[in-house]
Amino acid sequence: MKMQAKGRQWPDLQGEMLDRGRDDAKWRDGRTAVYVFNAGEDIAEVQRQAYTAYMSENGLGPAAFPSLAQMEKEVVAMGLGLLHGPDGAVGAMTSGGTDSITMAIKAARDYARAERATDAQANIVLPRSAHLAFDKACHLMDIEVRRVPLRDDGSFQADVPAMALACDRDTIMMVGSAPNFPHGIIDPIEALSAHAVASNIWLHVDACVGGYFAPFARINGVPVPAFDFELPGVSSISADLHKYGYAAKGASTVLFRSDALYQHMPFDMAQWSGAPMKTPTLAGTRPGGAISSAWAVMNYLGVEGYCRLQVQVCETREKVARRVTELGFEVLGDPILGLIAFRHPEQHAYAIYGELYRRGWFTSVTKEPPSLHLMLSPKHADFIDEYLEDLALCLAAVASGKASPVKTSSLRYS
Ligand SMILES: Cc1ncc(COP(=O)(O)O)c(C=O)c1O
Structure with missing residues (x-):
């Protein structure tokens, strides 16, 4: 496609653009339970207005935009306050969970290099269920990834003794999730912390979803x-604002127990023709809107607002758990937050997923074991009955052999 010789009028473009979204997943109607966190129109409006107010400003320049620097500082302080950051704990805002995880690993690697003065091949040890962002980051940094199978007791939790066995002197990080994405289950972080302390290993808690x-x-x-x-063993935490923080996309926090750990994260360079530059995270330019929107939503909701939304989400999850159990599904483990995965002993989850997809539900699946997966938003409270009715119909269609076969290609998410 070639760029047009002449520009077009905005109203014309706007119409076309909105029209292009016609076939997108109907998240405003509660039909997605992945990708989007819908907490209602009032919060969306705060996101929009706060984002556009600082849309052109750049978080790369704290001296030019002290407003953004201060908002980021306050967002990080609120995050640390919620997550028991001790005195001296610090952090930064990043563009998302993958960015936060990447930067935590970079900090852990450079910390290990500084402390241990070794050139050996570094590794990280993590449960099978941890997010693939860890593998992406390790791929970039040439770090070995040691994924350890989960406990086989149906808890879908990390197997801490097995993880401990997988660690050696070149382990720069252990990981636990709070919760993991595939099953929505919180790993035994206390036991991981005990091992981290005893072995002097950096423990990262991936609380991108739960933070x-x-x-x-x-x-x-x-x-x-x-x-x-x-x-005491937790050295760093990733916690996303663009998930259950209900901020506009492009906002996460990466938090460190102390400044001594954090100091290994920023990239500081003067050996080039341009001005010396120090960037805390992976990005150079940092969208001001992502910072201002997170600050505004956090202050708009306050503890009271987040508590109200949490109840709404958990009540929806409980309703799902009750109904799917009645329908003969088995909920994986014991989820207590906003995610739930469930499988059927006789009917294949992907076949049911296919039927739901055809009815306009864009949800997700878990692969191990094959299950249906929901990441619930507050607004799902208004639509969940409809979903559960369709789920029953889809299950019946699959059980009666009337469902058309599902194409595995439709289970890819990007
Ligand atoms: C547990 C967990 N960690 C990390 C991530 C990565 O976050 P992002 O997509 O913002 O990069 C996700 C995304 O869903 C997640 O569920």
């Missing part, structure tokens, strides 16, 4: 086990 959800669940009385800096 801005689990603290409010706990305030509301959900028995969330300790998973954050409250545990």
Whole structure:
């Protein structure tokens, strides 16, 4: 496609652009349970207005935009406050979970190099269920990834003794998730922390999904086990604002127990023709809107607002768990946050997924074991009955052999 010789009028473009979204997943109607976190129109409006207010400003220049620098500082401080950051704990905003994870690994690697003065091939040890962002980051940095099978007791949790056995003197990081994406289960972070302390290994908690959800669940009385800096072995945490923080996309936090650990994250360089530059995270230019929108949504909701939304999400998850159990599904493990995965003993999850997809539900699947997967938003409370009715119909269609075969290609997500 060639660029047009002449520009077009905005109203014309706007119409075409909106029209192009016609066949997209219908997330506003609650028909997606992946990719989008829908907390309602008022929050979306705060996101939009706050984003556009700083859309052109650049977080790369804290001296030019002290407003953004201060907002980032306050966002990070709120994150550390929620996640029991001790005195001296620090962090930064990044563009997302993958960025936060990459930067935590970079910091752990450089910390190990500085502390241990070794050139040996570094490795990280993580449960099978941890997000693939760890593999991507390790691929970039040429770090070995040691994935360890989960416990085989149906808990879908990390097997801590097996992970401990997989560690050696070149292990620069162990990982636990709070929760993991495939099953929505929190790993035994306390046991991981104990091993991290005993072996002097950096423990990273991937709370990209739970970081801005689990603290409010706990305030509301959900028995969330300790998973954050409250545990002495936790060195760093990734916690996404563009997930259950309900901020506009492009916003996450990466947090460190101390400045001594954090200092291994920024990239500081003067050996080129341009001005010396120090960047805290992977990005150079950092969209000001991602920072301002996160700051605005956090302040708009406050603890009270997040607690209210947490109840809404967990009530929806409980409703799903009850109904799918009645339908003969088995919920994987014991999810307590906003994610749930469930499988059927007789009917294949992907066949049911295919039927749901044909009815306009864009949800997700888990591969090990093949299961249906939902990452619930507050707004799902309004649509979940419809989903559950369709789920029952789809299950019946698959059970009666009337469902058309599912193409595995339709199970890819990008
Ligand atoms: C547990 C977990 N960690 C990390 C990520 C990566 O986050 P992002 O897609 O923002 O890079 C995700 C994404 O869903 C996740 O669920």
